[in-house]
Amino acid sequence: MIKKFVLAVTILVFASFAFWLYQDLTNEDRKFAVQNSAQAHANHLLDFKSHISQIKRPKEYYQFPIPINGIGPNTNLYSGPNQYPFYCMSRDSLLGQPEIDNHQALGIPVYKDDKIIGYSKDCGVKTRIKYYTLVKNNNVFKAVKINDVNTAKQTKTPLFRVEQGTINRFIYTIVMPIKSVEVGDRLAKSKWNKRLVYQFNGGSGIGFRQGRQKASRVMTRQAQQLLDGYAVISSSGNKTSYTYNMLLAEDTARRVKKQFTSLYGNPLYTVGVGGSGGGLAQYLIAQNSTGILDGLIPLYSYPDMITQTVYALDCDLLNNYFTFRAQDKKAWRNWERRRLIEGMNAINGFPQKGGFLQPINQLMSGFVPSFPKGSSECINGYFGLSAFINNPRQGFIREHFTQYVVDQTNWSYWQDMSHVFGVDEHGLGLSTWDNIGVQYGLNALKDKKITIDEFLHLNANIGAWKPQHQMQQEEIVLPLGHKLPIWLTLWGNHNITTPINDIAPRHSGSIEAMQQAYHSGQVFIGQIDIPVIDARHYLENELDMHHMSASFYSRLRIEQARGHSKNHIIWVAHKDYNPTKQAFDMMDTWLTKLQSSSSQDVLDAKPDNLEDSCFDQDGSVFASGQGVFNGKWNNNLEGACQARFPMFSTSRIEAGGHWDGAMFKCPLMPVKKAIESGVYGVIDMSLYIDELQRIFPQGVCDYNGVDMGIPREYISRKNNTMEDNELESSTVLLTQTRN
Known part of the structure; x- marks a missing residue:
């Protein structure tokens, strides 16, 4: 333990020296830095009174093609x-x-x-x-x-x-x-x-x-x-x-x-291809518009970015809890237990790239320093994301701008979208992220894999991200350029709410921003009717952020919106086999037949041998056909591909949420009603009702209800006589009308 203490102190001293060293490392960047910010002109912006897919695009005014020079x-x-x-x-x-x-x-x-x-x-x-x-x-x-x-x-x-x-x-x-x-x-x-x-x-x-x-x-x-x-x-x-x-x-x-x-x-046709963000961009562009893409090959995809933030922004909150706030911190050093709460994979003994940061920060916070003996997708895949997209004071790209410009600018994803989502009274872009009523670890409690005390302590202390106007820049030094940053405020802990009377406040997202996210097509709602081959490598054992389950969030949304997903093919391959060329060949057969077909029926043109499949490392098909990916995500017995390539979940699914991952802000029910209606399964929480009510004064999530952030016109009524608060929970009404 003394050796660890000495090492932590040594690293801290080195970090202080490195901050001084860094000052002279960015002269070339500063030579071409943005000197002053121009004033934006009011370019045309679509009027989002309905979903973007129903809004006519303006006529092009520029005379293409652009001439040489x-x-x-x-x-x-x-x-x-x-x-x-x-x-x-x-x-x-x-x-x-x-x-x-x-x-x-x-x-x-x-x-x-x-x-x-x-x-x-x-x-x-x-x-x-x-x-x-x-x-x-x-x-x-x-x-x-x-x-x-x-x-x-x-x-x-x-x-x-x-x-x-x-x-x-x-x-x-x-x-x-x-x-x-x-x-x-x-x-x-x-x-x-x-x-x-x-x-x-x-x-x-x-x-x-x-x-x-x-x-x-x-x-x-x-x-x-x-x-x-x-x-x-x-x-x-x-x-x-x-x-x-x-x-x-x-x-x-x-x-x-x-x-x-x-x-x-x-x-003859245009096919999209691209991975990760390049995959979700295809889903959204094809959903929101016509005339650009005829078929999609999304790789390592997500349905969209903005609903990904719902659980991704939980990661640092949970890591902060496990590292600094947990009653029994040793219990959470078993990384496989963290899966119960985070949902995504975590592996004991997996090397953690920034593991040296933990003892530095523990020492600074007054704890006995220790090195992590494992890692998780939350760390390996999402470390730093909360600061990058959610903190207006951060600005990891600020070296490209003069200090004057840096000080004038709010650096966040929410600010990037502020002309659509709106701004608050501080001029900061409205955020869709919300964790009011979220019962982290609910499934683990119901399965008796964590104790009632652990469940209560976690939810009382996890807190939330502070309002943006209260956020501060991370304390980071860069001793070796941009390659090895030393975080002196690990997990953004100084931007996380702290307990008041033993309860850390939660964060309420902007319903206005959520509704605008839907209207402006930033959310994938499943309205897609063109050919899709969604392909990915299986990377769960690498703790890679491109988790397999994301393809099935898209699948569920398509099924909810259209009643089927026959135009949506999912391929999962061993990491040593790349199925992309095969996907192009299949897509060519599909689109060529579709273009030559008089019926223009996507499903009629689909190749007979094109099915959901998983591939071994030599490229051979391990299993193929309907149901090979069945599992918890669709409440079916495990299929052959699901058994071959096991899938993990997210923090919100483990809190009782749906596998489609499409809920920004859950409707709430009183704690007493939650107990009476069986939210906690066989676990008797009646003795803890007072503590639950202190933790969740506004109530807990009712995931059988309707997302409070979804515009009402997107939701169907069970019948024409229902009251507004009796809306059916998951059926999207958007017509297939396109411009």
Whole structure:
């Protein structure tokens, strides 16, 4: 124990020194930092009086195509005001500095010979064409730029014309397979198979950046499709590392596709592909609009980002509780017990990347320091997320902005969406996150896997995130650049409510923001009728954040909305087998038949041998067919794929919530009614009613009721005579009308 104490002190001293060292590490970033924030103009924003899928999009005013050496539109078509501050990243994309658009020090400086000659606030880049080839070494593709046009004309290797520029301020890319004799002809397309891939990409972002998009990266991600004759388009605005504003993502994707079709005509079909955030973007764009995507291949997907935050923002609260607040902290050092509360996987003995942070913070909080002997998906997958998307004072991208701009800006996902969700009296974006009435660990209590005392103490002390105007920046030092941050306020503990009279207050989300999230299409409600092959590797044993259960949240929402999910195929593969090419082949068969069918019936065109499946590491099908993924999520006996690849849940499912994960704010019932109605199963909580009422003065979640955040017009009535408070709980009414 003395050795651990000495080590913790040593690390703390090193951290203090590292903070001083860090001051000189970001000079290059600061050279191109945003100097001042421009004023946003009132670009057109759709009026969300009903769901976005029922709202007509405005007519395009820009005359596509963008000419060579021209700059594309720098204001969007219908997704609201330009966001400022906005950091230009064309240099990171190997496109050089952006074009000057002002001399008022708005945006980033533009240099010539180390002298500032102007500024760019909207990051415009002139459209240009380059040529690339693809080479394969050790089974890995590499995109190689051909610098000389004459060399391109003589090449014997596969040749691709790459166009890049900016649309909606984001960097777009068009890749077209061509013959060498077509070099110099922008419109040549003889090697194109008439099929188009729209590439989406993932990551976590809160806006304020143009984003990086290197042509070589776009190409290597879809190398096989390019070699097969597909054309590929993409945009940094369709990478969620830079924004989760799905309205802006749709607006941008529509225009990028318009640039393509204005040059080459309409493709036979357009199929989306992309992982994580690039998967959920496909679900939402296809649900919310027509004319962009005809089929989807979401990889490692979630149904959407915003309902993911419901349980993801629980993670640091729970880690804070287990580390600092639990009565018996030793009991929670058994990481497999944490599954009972967190739902997601946790493994004893699994190495924790930032495990050294725990003894530092325990020491600073007055506890005996100890190193963790395991980890969880909550840590391995979601560490830092609460600070990044939920804390307006954090701003992990702040090195790209002057201190003056940093101090003026609220850095959060909620602020990125504030023009849609609204703002509070402090000017901060309204948040949808809520944990009023949530009984963490309820299922474990009912199953007698935790004690009543553990259940009560957890729920009394877990607390919630403080209101945004009370939040403070995390205390972090970066001794080795951005690679090894040392968190001196682990789990955001200084931004978590503390007990008052032994009860830590909970957080109430904004119903206005929740309703706007539904209206503006940020929530996947299952209204999707085009072909979908949802594919993922099984990564639960890696504690990867891309948990298998997310595909089934989407499945349940589709079934609730449409009465079936026959157009929704799920594939789960061993991590050593990549089923993506097979998915493209199946999707091509499906969409080609659909395009040639007079009935236009998605299910009639579906290949007979395309079914839910799981794959072993050699690519062989372990099991396939209806019911292979059955399990707790749909209240059926375990299917063969579910047994082969076990699925985990979330903190809200383990608190009694539904597997569709679609409830922002649960309706409440009095504690007495909860006891009487059997919420606690066979556990007799009648002796604890007073303590439960102290913990849950407003009541506990009634997950048989209707989400208090869902707009009423989306919910069907059992019959025309029912009162407003008797709405049926889960059936979405949105019509299939599309624009």
